[in-house]
Amino acid sequence: MTIEFKDVIIQTICRLLTPPIQLYALYVIAHGHYSPGGGFQGGCILGASFILMVIAYDIGEVKRRMAEKMNTIFCSLGVIIYSGIGAICLILGANYLDYGILHKILPVNPVRARALGTLGIEIGVGIAVMAVMISIFLNIASGGEHEGALE
Amino acid sequence: MIWQLDIIILIIVVISAIAAITVKDLLSSAILLEAYSFLMCLLWTEMGAVDVAFTEAAVGAGISTAFFIGAIYQTTRRTKD
Numbered sequence: 001m002t003i004e005f006k007d008v009i010i011q012t013i014c015r016l017l018t019p020p021i022q023l024y025a026l027y028v029i030a031h032g033h034y035s036p037g038g039g040f041q042g043g044c045i046l047g048a049s050f051i052l053m054v055i056a057y058d059i060g061e062v063k064r065r066m067a068e069k070m071n072t073i074f075c076s077l078g079v080i081i082y083s084g085i086g087a088i089c090l091i092l093g094a095n096y097l098d099y100g101i102l103h104k105i106l107p108v109n110p111v112r113a114r115a116l117g118t119l120g121i122e123i124g125v126g127i128a129v130m131a132v133m134i135s136i137f138l139n140i141a142s143g144g145e146h147e148g149a150l151e
Numbered sequence: 152m153i154w155q156l157d158i159i160i161l162i163i164v165v166i167s168a169i170a171a172i173t174v175k176d177l178l179s180s181a182i183l184l185e186a187y188s189f190l191m192c193l194l195w196t197e198m199g200a201v202d203v204a205f206t207e208a209a210v211g212a213g214i215s216t217a218f219f220i221g222a223i224y225q226t227t228r229r230t231k232d
Binding site (some may be wrong): 038055137 | 201202204205206209210213214217218221222224225
């Protein structure tokens with residue numbers, strides 16, 4: 001299965017479609033606490049945009065934009081943002097992930113601090129889910145070799 | 152919530168689920184599972200659970216089908232049993 005697969009229609013459509021998908025994913029993450037959506041769904045859509053790039057081009061194109069080391073760093077960074085915000089709440093004297101106490105270090109009232117804490121959690125979850133989805137897909141599609149997937 | 156629409160979507164869900172586990176071609180099975188997932192998303196939207204439907208559309212119909220297709224490329228396309 002090493003057929004040279006380059007189709008100008010698929011590549012052009014993918015190139016045109018990837019930025020709106022990523023913009024929509026960022027909207028879903030940032031607007032997650034007002035409407036349906038949130039970190040998990042937005043992270044899945046962000047990962048799907050990279051998977052679309054693997055399908056249209058090849059695995060090298062994605063690894064040039066999002067290297068394996070960078071992906072691992074993002075994967076850990078999301079978990080650190082999530083648990084860090086929770087631990088800050090714990091240090092300030094409230095329960096784990098009790099965002100209302102964040103008004104002691106942020107210049108806002110407790111209600112606003114709660115909304116901002118939720119936004120921070122959503123961003124952390126979104127980053128972690130995106131990195132894990134890309135990592136799972138690259139490992140499955142290339143059989144752990146990390147080159148020449150779906151060709 | 153319209154119960155006639157519920158019944159119609161449920162019947163198509165059952166048909167696509169049975170077809171996904173009986174068909175021999177694994178790629179067809181993955182696409183039928185995506186159809187099942189999308190119909191479940193439609194059913195949940197119609198029942199008012201928009202957040203669950205969003206998750207189903209993003210994960211079930213989007214990501215997991217890509218995972219299945221990537222896994223099928225590593226194996227044979229037809230099942231033996």
